[in-house]
Every structure is written in C-alpha cells, then in structure tokens.
Amino acid sequence: MIKPIELVIFDCDGVLVDSEVIAARVQMRLGAELGWPLTLPEVVEHFIGRSGAANHAVVAERLGTATADRWRERFVKLHAEAVDAELEPVAGIREALAGIAALALPTCVASSGGHDKMRHTLGRTGLYDHFAGRIFSATEVERGKPAPDLFLHAARSMGADPAACVVVEDSLPGVQAARAAGMRALGYAGGLTPAERLAGPDTVVFDDMRKLPGLIDGHQG
Ligand SMILES: [Mg+2]
Structure with missing residues (x-):
C-alpha cells in the first residue's frame, strides 16, 4: 500500500530558483577559459544537480587539482x-508553495549547494523565510546526490518516514537520489x-510548476 505523504522535499537550484541556467552558463565560460570547452548538454551531464565537491572532482580528474581550485574560486x-x-x-x-501550504503538508529544502549559496539565492528571490530552519545541504552528509544520504538526512531531521x-x-x-532513498520523485522538466x-520508476515528470499541488494531492489518495 502506498503511504500518504508526510513531507515534501524540494531541491533548490532549478526547482525553487531559476539558477541552473546561470550555473550552466558560468560553467561553459570557465570551461572555455580554463581548457575544457563544454556544450550545454555536457555541462548538464557533468555538473548540474551535483555538489560543489563533485564538480571540483570532475574538473580535477580532467585538468588537475590546481586548475580545479581556480575553477571553483x-x-x-x-x-x-x-x-x-x-x-x-x-x-x-x-503558486505551488501556496497550494501545498493549503494541503497542510510540511516542506523542506535539500540541496547539493552550500548554506551560504542558498541563503543568497533563496534570499534574493524572497523564498528564504518560507523555508528557514528547514534547509539541508549536501555539506551535512558524506555523499551527495545521486546517493540517498541527503534526502534521508532531511527526512530524519523532519521526523518523516x-x-x-x-x-x-x-x-x-x-x-x-530520491529513488535510492525509497522516496517518490516528481521530476520537473521545465529546466x-x-x-x-x-523519467523512471516511481517518478512522475511534469513541466508546469503550477501543477505541483495537484500532483502531490493525487499521491494522497
Ligand atoms: Mg536542481
């Protein structure tokens, strides 16, 4: 039997704030500058959705640690x-957050980004106060996404199964990472x-964020 939803966990970049296009553009610029020219699909494959440590590792493997340090800086x-x-x-x-609030469901954020970056991006877009005290970063766990550690850490901290x-x-x-954590995933394909x-097992893909409360409510039945 499918359990009713107790907690909605939001990724930050590309789900709450439209930052992935910015990150991808910066990665392409740095690749061109530092010796690894990258197409947009290559940036998505190698960098997007991963932690700063994972991004550093992929550059270091290709160009060495000193260049990876420079790249990160x-x-x-x-x-x-x-x-x-x-x-x-x-x-x-x-609209999506208001709709989920109307369903009286707890929410939190679990991001590959660090806390300083989230304070900046969520603060700049006026979303920080909505999640303050319920924001979790890959810097708090050993392994970032695609490992399940961060989502399991967020669920444990929020008291959710x-x-x-x-x-x-x-x-x-x-x-x-969601699948590895035994959680249902809603894949936002608007980015x-x-x-x-x-697409994949236990994953519903959607491309209009306004549809999110309806999709979540559909999981409640
Ligand atoms: Mg993301």
Whole structure:
C-alpha cells in the first residue's frame, strides 16, 4: 500500500530558483577559459544537480587539482555576481508553495549547494523565510546526490518516514537520489534536463510548476 505523504522535499537550484541556467552558463565560460570547452548538454551531464565537491572532482580528474581550485574560486565569484544581477524564482513556484501550504503538508529544502549559496539565492528571490530552519545541504552528509544520504538526512531531521516523502527534483542525480532513498520523485522538466532523462520508476515528470499541488494531492489518495 502506498503511504500518504508526510513531507515534501524540494531541491533548490532549478526547482525553487531559476539558477541552473546561470550555473550552466558560468560553467561553459570557465570551461572555455580554463581548457575544457563544454556544450550545454555536457555541462548538464557533468555538473548540474551535483555538489560543489563533485564538480571540483570532475574538473580535477580532467585538468588537475590546481586548475580545479581556480575553477571553483572563479565559479563562486561569477555565479554570485550573476545571481545578484538576474536570478528569478522558478516560474509558478510561489503558486505551488501556496497550494501545498493549503494541503497542510510540511516542506523542506535539500540541496547539493552550500548554506551560504542558498541563503543568497533563496534570499534574493524572497523564498528564504518560507523555508528557514528547514534547509539541508549536501555539506551535512558524506555523499551527495545521486546517493540517498541527503534526502534521508532531511527526512530524519523532519521526523518523516522516507516511504512517506515526495521529492521535487529537476536533475538526473536528484531523481536517482530520491529513488535510492525509497522516496517518490516528481521530476520537473521545465529546466535544463529533458523529461526523458528524469523519467523512471516511481517518478512522475511534469513541466508546469503550477501543477505541483495537484500532483502531490493525487499521491494522497
Ligand atoms: Mg536542481
């Protein structure tokens, strides 16, 4: 029997804030500058939805540790500048959060990004206060997405059974992490990762954030 939902876990980048397009553009610029020219699909494959440590490791394997250090330093600076200049919430997310609040379901955030970055991106888009005190980062666990550690940590901290959690994700490592944690996944395909990459067992794919409360309510039956 499918358990009713006790907790909705939101990814941050690409689900709450429209930051993946910014991150991808910065990664492509750094690749061109530092010796690893990348197409957009290659950036999505290698970088998007993964932790800063995982991103550093993939660059270090290719270009060595010193260049990876430089890459990370430049990324943090350029990403923060672009966030200040242009970051917006994901289209329809405010309506979606209001609809989920009307269902009286607890929510939290579980992101591959660090707390400083989330304070910046969620703060800039006016979403930080909605989740304050219920924000979890891959920096708090040993293994980032696609490992289940972060989602299990979030569920434990929120007092929810993993089988009663639903995860909203926009990246392949994210939906893989949800499945590995024994959670249902809702794959948001309105961003960089195509719907067919998100599809899989226990995963419903959707592309309009305004439909989220209805999809979650559908899991309650
Ligand atoms: Mg994401």
